[in-house]
Amino acid sequence: MTSKNAPPAGIRIAGTGMAVPPRKVSNDDLAKFVDTSDEWIRPRTGIVTRYLSDDKQLTSDLAAQAVTDAVSNAGLKPTDLDLLVCATMTPDVICPATACRVVDKIGAVPCGAMDLNLACTGLVAGLSIAANFIQSGAYKHIAVVGADRLSTIVNWDDRRTCVLFGDAAGAVVVSASDNPDQRCLYQQLNSDGGMGDALYVPRSEQDIPQGGHEGFNGKYDTLQMNGREVYKFAVHALQDCVKDALKHTGLAPDDIKMVIPHQSNIRMLTSAWKKLGFPDDKIYINIDRFGNTSAASIGLCLHELTEQGRLEEGDYVIFVAQGGGLTWGASLWQL
Ligand SMILES: CC(C)(COP(=O)(O)OP(=O)(O)OC[C@H]1O[C@@H](n2cnc3c(N)ncnc32)[C@H](O)[C@@H]1OP(=O)(O)O)[C@@H](O)C(=O)NCCC(=O)NCCS
Structure with missing residues (x-):
């Protein structure tokens, strides 16, 4: 086009x-x-x-x-x-x-x-x-x-x-x-390929890191995950992204209507939000019903919130995610 x-x-x-x-x-x-x-x-x-x-x-x-x-x-x-x-x-x-x-x-x-x-x-x-x-x-x-x-x-x-x-x-x-108050105020995207083998899909032996991968499940072309490493990385990545978004926009947790995080693990999410000072009702969670749906998860959350009429024009929302790559990022929008 x-x-x-x-x-x-x-x-x-x-x-x-x-x-x-x-x-x-x-x-x-x-x-x-x-x-x-x-x-x-x-x-x-x-x-x-x-x-x-x-x-x-x-x-x-x-x-x-x-x-x-x-x-x-x-x-x-x-x-x-x-x-x-x-x-x-x-x-x-x-x-x-x-x-x-x-x-x-x-x-x-x-x-x-x-x-x-x-x-x-x-x-x-x-x-x-x-x-x-x-x-x-x-x-x-x-x-x-x-x-x-x-x-x-x-x-x-x-x-x-x-x-x-x-x-x-x-x-x-x-x-x-036409409304200048509807905008994307902040965005960041990050990656660290050096940590890629914490969550990856090797095709053959040459894709396995030198020295072997302790978590390799023995089957190529399938997802390999070092759960503990990913957990540690994700808790910090989530917190850092949200802190940066607030710092750069001058907004506080009270100003944010809803944080819409990638649905990776409920324990990881609740521990991150507590440390950031967000109350539970500002974090949307639906992992209980859908599991971790990878790239889809934030879209499911936003759609459900919209259908439930819980978002209004003028609200500030933060999208934040982390995953394979390793990759992580966030954006802050005024709806
Ligand atoms: C996956 C996760 C829940 C596993 O928790 P953990 O405490 O690290 O678990 P471990 O893999 O060390 O396994 C602990 C024990 O449970 C067992 N276990 C693992 N998966 C199991 C399952 N599905 N059912 C039953 N037992 C299981 C293991 O065999 C192990 O038993 P052992 O101690 O007798 O050997 C956790 O690491 C996690 O959430 N990581 C982040 C994953 C993630 O979010 N990935 C996507 C990022 S976008």
């Missing part, structure tokens, strides 16, 4: 949507085919159920459903979109980009398309890309969707990782606004 607009006065989140596969799997259901239990999973992670897709449901199918929902909730037609950003680490295929397939499936050709592979940080990065494209005046309406089917890349014999994840897509339409 060609660039065609003067820079707008503001940027707004115009619509949200989400999609999950039909199959809901409780911890007890999981314990029928994984050596685990509700007693182990629930207190350590906060997860009670998650949704798992079947072979027929592709990442692009979930993403298309969520984007269609978000576009309609924004009062737009698919052909109004200038760009579609799909954050995923489980693309349908390596080429073409999943975003291209989504554009086709929703009937938005020739909308621009790009995939982002930043694991659980993908949606936060996509929101920043959308904010900057719109702020520059290049585009008016951008769909950002986080869509992942981690069930297809976990090793189902590795109980330390497979119980944590669920499949889903969460979508946001970001649009130009």
Whole structure:
């Protein structure tokens, strides 16, 4: 799509949507085919159920459903979109980009398309890309969707990782606004590839770090995770991102309506927020129902909050995420 607009006065989140596969799997259901239990999973992670897709449901199918929902909730037609950003680490295929397939499936050709592979940080990065494209005046309406089917890349014999994840897509339409008070006030994106093997998918022996990887589960092309290392990294990354966002905007926890974090682990989230001085009711949590849905999770949270009527124009919200890469980032918006 060609660039065609003067820079707008503001940027707004115009619509949200989400999609999950039909199959809901409780911890007890999981314990029928994984050596685990509700007693182990629930207190350590906060997860009670998650949704798992079947072979027929592709990442692009979930993403298309969520984007269609978000576009309609924004009062737009698919052909109004200038760009579609799909954050995923489980693309349908390596080429073409999943975003291209989504554009086709929703009937938005020739909308621009790009995939982002930043694991659980993908949606936060996509929101920043959308904010900057719109702020520059290049585009008016951008769909950002986080869509992942981690069930297809976990090793189902590795109980330390497979119980944590669920499949889903969460979508946001970001649009130009006439209201200068609607804006993205702050954004940051970070990475440290040197820590990449804390959460990675090796293809062959040469991808295993020198000296071996103590957490390697023995199966290539599956997700490997050093849970303790990721936990320690994530608690600090979350806190640092939120502290930076507050410092740079001069806002205090009292000013923030809601923090919308990537849903990785309830213990990790609650300990981070307590240290930051946020009360529990300002942190949105739905990991109990969906598990960790990777790039989708923040989209699911935002959609649920919107549907529940808990966000109003003028509210300040913080999106914050961390994940494979390792990557981490945040953005602070006035709605
Ligand atoms: C995954 C996590 C809950 C595991 O907790 P932990 O205390 O580190 O657990 P460990 O892997 O050390 O395992 C402890 C014990 O529980 C067992 N265990 C591990 N997974 C289990 C499961 N699903 N069911 C039952 N037992 C399990 C282990 O075998 C081990 O038993 P042992 O002591 O007899 O050897 C925790 O590390 C975590 O949340 N990390 C962050 C993960 C994350 O958020 N990743 C995504 C980032 S975007």
